[in-house]
Amino acid sequence: MSDIFEKCSTDGGYFGRFRAQGDMYFSQPILEGAPGPRMKFQGKDVIVWAINNYLGIAGRDELTAAAAAALSRHGPSAPMGSRLLTGNSEQHIELERRFAAFCKKPASIVFNYGYLGVLGTVSALVGRDDAVVIDSLSHASMIDATVLASAGRRFRPYKHNDMDDLEHHLRDARRDVKGGILVITEGVFGMKGNLARLPDICRLAKAYGARLFVDDAHGFGVMGANGRGTGEHFGCQDGIDLYFGTFAKAFAAIGGVTAGEKSVVEWIRYNARTNVFAKALPLVYVKTVEAALTLVENEPQLRERMWSVARRLQAGLVDLGFDIGNTESPITPVYVIAGNEETAMAMIADLREKHGVFVSGVTYPVVPRGVILFRMIPTAAHTEEDVDRTIDAFRAMRDSMKLDLSTKPSQQNR
Numbered sequence: 001m002s003d004i005f006e007k008c009s010t011d012g013g014y015f016g017r018f019r020a021q022g023d024m025y026f027s028q029p030i031l032e033g034a035p036g037p038r039m040k041f042q043g044k045d046v047i048v049w050a051i052n053n054y055l056g057i058a059g060r061d062e063l064t065a066a067a068a069a070a071l072s073r074h075g076p077s078a079p080m081g082s083r084l085l086t087g088n089s090e091q092h093i094e095l096e097r098r099f100a101a102f103c104k105k106p107a108s109i110v111f112n113y114g115y116l117g118v119l120g121t122v123s124a125l126v127g128r129d130d131a132v133v134i135d136s137l138s139h140a141s142m143i144d145a146t147v148l149a150s151a152g153r154r155f156r157p158y159k160h161n162d163m164d165d166l167e168h169h170l171r172d173a174r175r176d177v178k179g180g181i182l183v184i185t186e187g188v189f190g191m192k193g194n195l196a197r198l199p200d201i202c203r204l205a206k207a208y209g210a211r212l213f214v215d216d217a218h219g220f221g222v223m224g225a226n227g228r229g230t231g232e233h234f235g236c237q238d239g240i241d242l243y244f245g246t247f248a249k250a251f252a253a254i255g256g257v258t259a260g261e262k263s264v265v266e267w268i269r270y271n272a273r274t275n276v277f278a279k280a281l282p283l284v285y286v287k288t289v290e291a292a293l294t295l296v297e298n299e300p301q302l303r304e305r306m307w308s309v310a311r312r313l314q315a316g317l318v319d320l321g322f323d324i325g326n327t328e329s330p331i332t333p334v335y336v337i338a339g340n341e342e343t344a345m346a347m348i349a350d351l352r353e354k355h356g357v358f359v360s361g362v363t364y365p366v367v368p369r370g371v372i373l374f375r376m377i378p379t380a381a382h383t384e385e386d387v388d389r390t391i392d393a394f395r396a397m398r399d400s401m402k403l404d405l406s407t408k409p410s411q412q413n414r
């Protein structure tokens with residue numbers, strides 16, 4: 001027998017090297033100021049490319065005013081308790097009505113965190129007799145949800161965005177399973193920035209009698225002419241049985257929402273353990289999210305602006321020879337040569353210390369082993385000058401570090 005705490009004084013576990021060193025530079029850095037393109041890091045002004053504030057609305061007066069009004073009217077605690085007991089309110093119901101309309105679905109349910117929304121939704125629906133066929137690059141929340149749903153043995157990861165492999169798993173699942181099949185994918189893949197092949201996935205799910213859950217955390221408010229997400233972008237929102245978005249990214253708040261058929265949403269409401277056994281989203285956030293939704297609906301120019309910043313940044317990086325893979329969204333991954341951790345840390349430090357450009361490095365377990373990337377997020381709040389200064393910084397860093405950009409690491413980890 002050993003002491004269960006023994007591992008805690010080693011450099012094992014996730015990001016073990018950084019934890020063991022008490023790091024606050026590469027992991028857990030402290031950024032000061034309102035979330036946006038200009039913040040302070042270790043007392044210095046930096047241009048920040050690491051926050052999912054896609055539409056640049058974090059810190060908008062409308063959000064602050066909505067939060068302040070709710071705070072003075074209801075206080076910070078209300079409502080108290082689970083939605084099923086004492087935590088329900090007219091405001092929650094109204095927010096769900098608005099999100100159902102926004103997502104073009106009959107009903108919706110709001111959760112306290114996106115993570116808890118995915119966990120609750122999937123685990124409320126999937127039981128021991130059911131199978132989950134899931135894109136292998138899906139976010140941890142979907143993997144954890146599947147495990148929580150006791151579907152471990154019927155967990156079928158298909159090769160990332162590979163429709164032949166998806167069909168192969170659907171065929172096998174249909175043959176083997178006693179219950180139903182849930183297909184799970186992200187809409188916009190949060191690390192690579194590419195899009196799920198949703199029209200094909202919708203078609204295949206239907207052909208095999210499966211239901212489709214799309215976690216569109218990075219497409220919600222971002223993709224499609226009206227920001228309704230990746231389903232709107234492809235014109236296949238109807239084929240998505242359960243559409244999920246988080247409020248922690250484009251909506252610059254906290255919480256998440258699942259939208260779908262009324263009877264299914266009500267089942268989730270009464271069976272999602274993360275709804276039944278957790279306190280309701282505080283009214284301060286219900287009202288903040290509502291204000292964010294109004295901005296998302298009424299200011300399409302924010303999305304145009306975001307795309308123009310994204311295009312400028314992505315073109316500039318590609319011109320310099322950096323590998324940004326096959327992104328199809330604002331998410332701009334810069335793959336680091338041969339997944340080399342030392343090089344990645346030196347590049348991050350160079351950009352921060354010499355040029356005041358703040359990027360975050362992402363490693364396993366957030367991305368597969370061997371991959372290291374800087375996940376850059378252009379937003380509507382960045383200026384052309386921010387982009388140009390950043391491109392100059394990457395050029396100077398490339399030259400001073402004599403980086404060999406001839407290999408394309410993204411191709412090795414497709």
Ligand SMILES: Cc1ncc(COP(=O)(O)O)c(C=O)c1O
Nearest residue numbers: 113114115139141190217246248
């Ligand atoms: C694809 C995806 N799903 C779910 C989540 C969890 O969302 P939240 O931060 O709102 O808990 C995230 C957050 O990173 C995500 O990227």
